[in-house]
Amino acid sequence: MRPAPGEVLHFSEDPTIKHFAPHVAPTSRHSEAYVWAVGPDRCPDFWFPRACPRAMAWVGPRTTEHDAARILGAGCGPRVHAIEYGWLKPIMNVRLYAYRLPAGTFKPIGDPPTAMVSTVPVTPLGPPEPVGDLLALHEEAGIQLRVLDNLWPFWDEVITSTLEFSGIRLRNARR
Template sequence: MKLYHFSEEPDISIFRPRVKANRQDMPPVVWAIDETHAFTFYFPRNCPRIVYQRTADMTEAQVQTFFGGTSSNTVITVETRWYEAIRSMTMYRYELPPATFRLFDSYAGYYISEETVEPIKVTAIPNLLGELMELDIDVRFTPDLHPLRDAILQSGIPDFGIHRFIFAEVPQAKTVMSNIPKKE
């Protein structure tokens, strides 16, 4: 089993356990992700994104709504404003020795270790979108993630992740009708 940690920093020589900001109830740990789910981290750290996968138990309506027009089994949707950052950044994938890690979340592929960990190796990933395309992942861009998030949460589809949504743009009220001149 291969476990990874992703960072925008190219020179991390040791990973020390720490308390994660959104997991204050947990002890300090080092986080890792398994190889199967690693693609979910091919984005800048704070890039909000929604990931969902086709499953055998989805209804035909769910497939049409969320996968209509694609043969991919995985769709990732990102805010349009993040395109340039994704396109131009290099991500660093640190391979971590699995010995001290235990499974934290099998659904998401997360593992944790309470020990200090030294990476086995680091690999630069300079073309994140290219890597995702090599995996046959459908990458979509939208100006507003909120409608998709709401649809996913109401849909009942089982395999999805909403990542870093705290950094999503707050939708602006649209007043289309107010721009139309009134007839007198």
């Protein structure tokens, strides 16, 4: 599930959104109100239930072969997503939807960019589309999905490596 040219996607478990208004998310580090979306490269970060903690790592331009083999594994693809066992059933059962939004008012945010934001209201290009089987999406994209007892040891290794990484909803991970 990726956007077409000229589009960005917003993933949600709510299939009833008719209009996206800029707002300050309670967990945001930014004080400006935004409508949040993602381009094709960051869509896999959101193939999860909203509250699911996930640690993600992938090969970047400065990644060493040693770190890639150590964290991703020998013979594995260039990207891994890790979740905890308690989230496997929710991932298999969630009804996730993708809203296609016109990309025109969206600008990248973050360095490097991690999302796309708009400061003006946005109307979806059509009804939300069911995302479908999240495990199948990972498989089709060649992304390893690891199920761990606890994310923190993996996360600690990832953030001290040369891999690129992102952690979402880690506050929901087991302590």
